[in-house]
Amino acid sequence: MFGSIGTAELLIIVLVILLVFGKDQLPQVVRSILRTWKDLQKQTESVRDEINDILKDDSN
Template sequence: MFGNIGAPELLLIFLVVLLVFGAKRIPEIARGLGRGIREFKEATREISREISVDVDETPQIRAPQQGTPTARTTATPTQQPAAGSSQPSEPTQS
């Protein structure tokens, strides 16, 4: 219904706008529209940058690939006193 706007319809719309606003006001209106569109585009770019930064900062956990050797170490626990403890490292016999 509204998808078939041709040259005659656009010319009619332009003439109505010219009659309503006058020749002096049309450039001001066009500038205002241009500024509004520019600000909208800048805001959408800023939001998309913030989203991409948030996605880049999230930690990514990767599963180990098959066939990749992993280092396995077996540590033996050592007997060390807890921090701040006054007990000697070797037990004394009483």
């Protein structure tokens, strides 16, 4: 899901988020991050599909 981010790095990120936002806001922050991540993946897939369509049209 997170590419080359390992367990240790993910733990450090969560700890920093916890320190910055506090335990009460952590669930909301995590939801926001995951929502943004999903949107980014959708946009990346959309751009990739458009590029592939253009390349297929050019090869014909």
